[in-house]
Amino acid sequence: EPEVTQTPSHQVTQMGQEVILRCVPISNHLYFYWYRQILGQKVEFLVSFYNNEISEKSEIFDDQFSVERPDGSNFTLKIRSTKLEDSAMYFCASSERVLNTEAFFGQGTRLTVV
């Protein structure tokens, strides 16, 4: 069964450092997303991406965040200068269409900023 894969599964970084979280969406999917979940809290939308550009982003997704699809398979989230409050589980997801279709989530990257 096709699945979304994310690497690394766990990343520890020092405050102020840059991190790149990587995702390989399901191959025939056209819409890609990043979500985050702070421990004990709900899943929050960060950004959606379609046709090589951001289609929507939340207020969380400020100038410290960026996304890229550097090739035909990878989808990355970069945090330029990490803060303690960026510590969370980051989920990548993809979907075939935008409406009335389910999104499939990767297993997540646990980011710990120390």
Place this chain on the structure above:
Amino acid sequence: RKEVEQDPGPFNVPEGATVAFNCTYSNSASQSFFWYRQDCRKEPKLLMSVYSSGNEDGRFTAQLNRASQYISLLIRDSKLSDSATYLCVVNRAAGNKLTFGGGTRVLVKP
């Protein structure tokens, strides 16, 4: 008012019993509705989509009430493995952004 609201629970359910819970959403223009399941520290996994006419998948039944802006999930003959957090997820008509509720925790006990 929160975009998607759920009773956090926990719902303590005896094995074999039926449990049901709702989720309310604030945006009347919402188009797509889903129930996801999340196990502790794992990714959300799609349980079922929710259609206007209501739909059933084995022991799970989902209903949508557009007039009152809520969706429901009913689990029959609960199994120990049904213990999880159930996430209500809504997609608006415009844009492609899934909005998650805070989840309803269900604990099925022997």
